[in-house]
Amino acid sequence: MKLTGAQMVCESLLREGVEVVFGLPGGAILPFYQTLPEYPALRHVLVRHEQNAGHAADAYSRASGKVGVCVATSGPAATNLVTPLATAMMDSVPMIAITGQVPRAAIGRDAFQETDTTGITLPITKHNYLVMDTADLPRVMKEAFHIARTGRPGPVLIDLPRDVLEESAEFDYPDQARIPSYKPTLEGSTPQVRKAARAIARAKRPLILAGHGVLISGASAELRALAERAQVPVIETLLGIGSFPGDHILYLGMPGMHGQALCNYAIDQADLLVAVGMRFDDRVTGKISSFAPNAEVIHIDIDPAELGKNVRVDIPIVGDARRVLHALNREVEQASRPEWLADLERLRADHPQRIPSGARLTGEAVVAELCALTGGRATVVTGVGQHQMWAAQHYRFLEPDRWLTSGGLGTMGYEVPGAMGAAFARPDEQVWSIGGDGGFQMTLSELATVAEHRLRVRFIILNNNQLGMVRQLQDLFHERQRVAIAYTGNPDFVKLAEAYGIWAQRVEAPAGVRAALEAAASVDGPALLDFRIDPEENVYPHVPAGGSVAEMIEAPAYEGARS
Amino acid sequence: MSVVQTHTISALVNDLPGVLARVAGLFSRRGFNISNLSVGHSETAGLSRMTFVVEGDEWVVEQVTKQLYKLIDVVRVSDISHEQIVVRELALLKVKATASTRAEVVQIADLFRASVVDVADETLIIETTGDEEKVDALVKLLSPFGIREVMRTGRVAMSRGSAATGSRASRIGSTEASAPDTEVVP
Numbered sequence: 001m002k003l004t005g006a007q008m009v010c011e012s013l014l015r016e017g018v019e020v021v022f023g024l025p026g027g028a029i030l031p032f033y034q035t036l037p038e039y040p041a042l043r044h045v046l047v048r049h050e051q052n053a054g055h056a057a058d059a060y061s062r063a064s065g066k067v068g069v070c071v072a073t074s075g076p077a078a079t080n081l082v083t084p085l086a087t088a089m090m091d092s093v094p095m096i097a098i099t100g101q102v103p104r105a106a107i108g109r110d111a112f113q114e115t116d117t118t119g120i121t122l123p124i125t126k127h128n129y130l131v132m133d134t135a136d137l138p139r140v141m142k143e144a145f146h147i148a149r150t151g152r153p154g155p156v157l158i159d160l161p162r163d164v165l166e167e168s169a170e171f172d173y174p175d176q177a178r179i180p181s182y183k184p185t186l187e188g189s190t191p192q193v194r195k196a197a198r199a200i201a202r203a204k205r206p207l208i209l210a211g212h213g214v215l216i217s218g219a220s221a222e223l224r225a226l227a228e229r230a231q232v233p234v235i236e237t238l239l240g241i242g243s244f245p246g247d248h249i250l251y252l253g254m255p256g257m258h259g260q261a262l263c264n265y266a267i268d269q270a271d272l273l274v275a276v277g278m279r280f281d282d283r284v285t286g287k288i289s290s291f292a293p294n295a296e297v298i299h300i301d302i303d304p305a306e307l308g309k310n311v312r313v314d315i316p317i318v319g320d321a322r323r324v325l326h327a328l329n330r331e332v333e334q335a336s337r338p339e340w341l342a343d344l345e346r347l348r349a350d351h352p353q354r355i356p357s358g359a360r361l362t363g364e365a366v367v368a369e370l371c372a373l374t375g376g377r378a379t380v381v382t383g384v385g386q387h388q389m390w391a392a393q394h395y396r397f398l399e400p401d402r403w404l405t406s407g408g409l410g411t412m413g414y415e416v417p418g419a420m421g422a423a424f425a426r427p428d429e430q431v432w433s434i435g436g437d438g439g440f441q442m443t444l445s446e447l448a449t450v451a452e453h454r455l456r457v458r459f460i461i462l463n464n465n466q467l468g469m470v471r472q473l474q475d476l477f478h479e480r481q482r483v484a485i486a487y488t489g490n491p492d493f494v495k496l497a498e499a500y501g502i503w504a505q506r507v508e509a510p511a512g513v514r515a516a517l518e519a520a521a522s523v524d525g526p527a528l529l530d531f532r533i534d535p536e537e538n539v540y541p542h543v544p545a546g547g548s549v550a551e552m553i554e555a556p557a558y559e560g561a562r563s
Numbered sequence: 564m565s566v567v568q569t570h571t572i573s574a575l576v577n578d579l580p581g582v583l584a585r586v587a588g589l590f591s592r593r594g595f596n597i598s599n600l601s602v603g604h605s606e607t608a609g610l611s612r613m614t615f616v617v618e619g620d621e622w623v624v625e626q627v628t629k630q631l632y633k634l635i636d637v638v639r640v641s642d643i644s645h646e647q648i649v650v651r652e653l654a655l656l657k658v659k660a661t662a663s664t665r666a667e668v669v670q671i672a673d674l675f676r677a678s679v680v681d682v683a684d685e686t687l688i689i690e691t692t693g694d695e696e697k698v699d700a701l702v703k704l705l706s707p708f709g710i711r712e713v714m715r716t717g718r719v720a721m722s723r724g725s726a727a728t729g730s731r732a733s734r735i736g737s738t739e740a741s742a743p744d745t746e747v748v749p
Contacts, residue, residue, distance in 0.1 A: 118581065119584065122581075122584065122585060122588050123588055126635075127635045130580075130581075147635060179635065180638065181576075181577060181635060181636060181637060303633070304629050305626065305629035305632070305633055308622070308625065309626065
């Protein structure tokens with residue numbers, strides 16, 4: 001069957017199970033857009049900015065478990081995809097970006113809206129393609145999806161010159177991608193798994209560090225089985241949140257810079273770390289030389305380059321988290337560790353994660369109330385900053401894949417297009433977006449798209465009229481010299497939402513939190529809540545960048561605090 | 564303590580546009596130092612062989628190897644530093660040689676079994692093949708006469724014996740079950 005390049009793209013997307021693409025048209029990509037009406041099964045969501053198309057595809061992917069797709073034209077549209085591609089790359093999110101390019105003959109001549117898209121995106125994609133022959137398109141599309149979703153997932157970009165989209169060639173879609181140089185290791189080595197089981201049996205004070213890999217591989221059940229069978233308490237990294245039930249007796253919390261003090265002390269005292277699908281990010285370890293000083297380390301990851309990259313590993317196991325944990329569960333012995341668990345309970349009692357209460361309205365209290373209202377089962381999308389850490393600390397997730405956040409790259413503004421993407425993946429559910437007034441203003445153009453589709457997104461703005469995390473850093477580590485943090489020109493977010501036809505309400509006192517959340521939850525369509533929180537509130541604990549547990553700053557005693 | 568050394572790494576890569584940029588980009592992004600890089604066709608159509616000289620300790624070499632494997636177009640990587648290998652480099656040297664010095668320059672070239680491949684009024688082009696030390700020594704000896712231009716290909720290396728170069732490759736991330744134990748902290 002002969003098809004144009006544009007038809008091939010649509011046909012391939014359908015064969016890969018794609019239902020929604022997020023994009024914005026332009027000159028070079030136009031042949032694709034003019035072909036879309038022939039493929040009514042492909043739903044195109046017209047966004048207001050290409051960056052948001054990228055984040056929406058990323059969040060759609062995280063929420064649906066499918067490959068998210070975004071489309072942009074050449075030049076400035078392609079460069080607008082840089083941030084979402086880097087975000088997806090850092091967080092191992094499978095995503096396909098399709099970009100238009102100037103016609104082949106114009107490449108390299110600085111044509112209108114020409115940019116070296118594959119060159120620019122080389123270090124922020126798992127792989128990328130510039131297709132110079134329409135006949136290559138079926139193979140490239142098949143390979144791109146295969147690479148994006150297998151192994152350690154990641155974004156793949158396909159750059160398509162306009163005339164490649166227009167030309168016709170034979171379309172014969174391959175059943176399988178054949179890439180001899182790409183064969184991810186899935187099964188863990190049996191001797192290494194046995195070694196790991198022996199180490200767990202030997203350990204007196206073991207901990208599991210669960211990362212994003214547990215969620216990506218769908219290993220929550222295997223993780224729980226291991227934790228319960230061997231009685232190993234579980235710590236979740238920022239991206240691993242939700243991989244283990246937040247109400248489980250063996251659940252401890254998040255480690256690192258803004259992790260619970262309990263977790264950091266536990267790691268300090270542990271004699272064994274079982275790290276699964278995580279990468280010992282600097283926000284987790286702090287100062288490497290004083291991180292887990294007494295612990296042997298088992299590191300399970302599908303990406304061999306992560307093993308030994310940041311932390312010395314005693315038992316490295318390359319493989320898919322679910323398969324390795326499954327194998328490990330068959331080897332590991334049943335155990336009980338009453339002393340270790342009692343020690344941790346004492347630590348928990350000595351270092352509670354408090355929520356300020358009383359007259360001040362704080363982000364912690366809003367998140368805790370949201371968690372209570374939604375029973376720990378909502379889809380929560382955040383931006384980056386104080387609100388993100390409060391959400392990570394105080395929303396107890398009971399189910400996997402409900403927590404969507406930009407962890408590695410730390411992309412402010414992710415919450416608006418992210419919540420939009422998640423809402424397309426979960427049309428029957430409410431999606432809660434938690435952001436600050438800073439990040440929200442970076443991507444709020446997508447309110448129009450959210451309003452247009454009447455998505456059930458509830459935007460929570462924890463508004464302190466400033467860049468709160470930067471202010472906190474200045475207060476704690478720069479002699480309280482506050483520079484460039486005040487947002488004195490903020491709009492009235494309620495009126496702004498209403499301008500888009502979005503229901504909105506302002507909340508200024510703690511007493512109004514629950515009622516406002518309930519009111520927002522009952523709105524049919526989008527809603528926005530502008531919480532005027534105490535601008536002096538900090539995120540605690542705070543381990544200074546590159547610092548050790550000994551340098552951890554814990555929360556001051558709050559008045560009327562509850563834990 | 565980590566010891567900084569040089570390692571010779573041989574990689575088999577897909578012969579496609581942009582592969583060199585991917586490899587070079589990886590080195591610069593991850594902060595690896597390569598003092599030497601050569602690329603050419605391999606014995607298999609569609610595959611090129613790259614030879615790098617990497618400076619760094621064991622941790623660096625392990626990371627270079629693993630990160631290279633993550634590139635989709637990289638087929639095989641091997642650190643052949645500790646193998647029995649033949650190392651060669653080709654150099655062309657344009658040396659100032661007048662009627663009075665020409666005989667002496669040619670004599671030095673002969674000592675190195677280098678050949679004169681071009682003769683002009685005031686210069687000679689000398690071609691030599693050998694390991695880096697030999698080329699360095701020749702350059703040093705010819706310097707007093709005045710070297711106008713130096714072109715060196717960089718190191719290529721091949722395993723001795725009948726086994727293919729890099730056949731004992733650290734096939735991390737492909738079919739082998741697990742990465743080697745690592746003992747190095749950055």
